[in-house]
Amino acid sequence: MPEDTKIKQFLVTVCEQIRWKKAHSVISQELEDHIIDQKAAFVAEGLDEDTATDKALAEMGDPILIGSELDHTHKPKIEWSIISLTGIILMLGIAVRLLVTSEFNMQGVLINSIISVVLGMACMTIAYFLDFTTIGKYPKSIFLGLIGVSLGVMAVSPVINGRYFYVQFVLLLFPTAFAGIIYDMRTKGYLGIIISGLFFGIVACIAFIIPSFSSVLLYSLTCLILLTFAITKGWFNVNKLMALLLVYIPMIITLFGIVISKPYRIKRLLIAINPFLDPKGAGYIGTIKRDLLAHAKFFGQGDLGINSGLMLPNINTDYILTYLIHRLGWISFIVIMTAILAFIIRAFILCSRQKSVLGKLVSTSVLITFTMQVVLYVVNNLGFQLFPPLTMPLISYGGTATIINMTLIGIMLSVYKSGHLVHDNLRTSIWKRNKLIEIVDGKIIIDLHK
DSSP: OOHHHHHHHHHHHHHHTOSOGGGHHHHHHHHHHHHHHHHHHHHHTTOOHHHHHHHHHHHHOOHHHHHHHHHHHOOOOOOHHHHHHHHHHHHHHHHHHHHHHHHHTOHHHHHHHHHHHHHHHHHHHHHHHSOTTHHHHSHHHHHHHHHHHHHHHHHHSOEETTEETTHHHHGGGHHHHHHHHHHHHTTSHHHHHHHHHHHHHHHHHHHHHTTOHHHHHHHHHHHHHHHHHHHHTTTTOSOHHHHHHHHHHHHHHHHHHHHHHSHHHHHHHHHHHOGGGSTTTTTHHHHHHHHHHHTOOSSSOOTTOGGGGGGSTTTTTTSHHHHHHHHHOHHHHHHHHHHHHHHHHHHHHHHHTOOSHHHHHHHHHHHHHHHHHHHHHHHHHTTOOSSOOOOOTTTSSOHHHHHHHHHHHHHHHHHHHHGGGOOOOOEEESSTTTOOEEEETTEEEEOTTO
């Protein structure tokens, strides 16, 4: 039997004992490398190729026993802590909606909430079992596909308060797709950064068309953090300072232009900081929120009365935290934020443990998207009215937002499940002109034909 066939048959026998098929390629590669190294050592001792192969395989041992042992150690890593915390936050959200339903006679809201939670759990499960590496294999197709979905949703979405309502939630998926773009562009140096910026700009334009400034802010900050993270990690293989200037100078110029192009935006910023500058006009809602918070207690109903929440429009979606603080006391805010912060901190720890570039980028993109939603919602509910809140993930009412956020959590769980098996196919050139010396997957290759 040819020596290569012997090695392949050995590897096939080992993998037949391992039930988790996704682990087969990684295990096969590691075993094959070990066998080839051992064989090379025997050849160096004077053995012929065929004898060296047989001896190397014999030293490996029984492939059935090896496979059985590897089957015990290579299993999907189900991250129960994230699943449990997601369940706790969902239950808190349902409890909140029950309270709002009972006090504001919104039975339809509760029914829709239950349906969205069930659909969200289904989507999270599907995303968990899908292969997250698809994001790295087909990033452009996924990104452009999402753009097509956004434009399609825009065509059928109702316009509420001058906005294409549902499109702003579809934008929550783009940072994870952008993580795939960064992964794909990371070997192209400065050109990769510029192309990543072009992809970013397309979606930013869609967010302006909606228009949803909350979506613009959330999407922009999330993608900016991801790109900064990739640059500082050295994944683009360029001068870090120059790369950061390439990213931030256009961003600062654009932001400055947006602010000064409309004088009312400066006034809006000042009123967001201090709504009492215009309590009857632009600062009206901010003033009410601060009054409700000022009269809240640690436990129990605030001083303004049980019906005070009626002063706030969209209480079940935009200002649920403000209402809870005044209705039940600051303790309700502490309980909800404790659960959410526990989720964020645990997810951050797991993200930091990812070894592959793709796993780290994808899981981080989901975590930042989740965190930014929380930050924008909490800041708004605590009285700063600069940007309208988008959603409090899994807490506030919003069927589309709940389904999309749970899908993102499923993608993050998929990374935690199998991210340790991903080997980045990173190819960087030391001599870029003639590629005499290259680094491929950690191995130095010298091409003498060059």
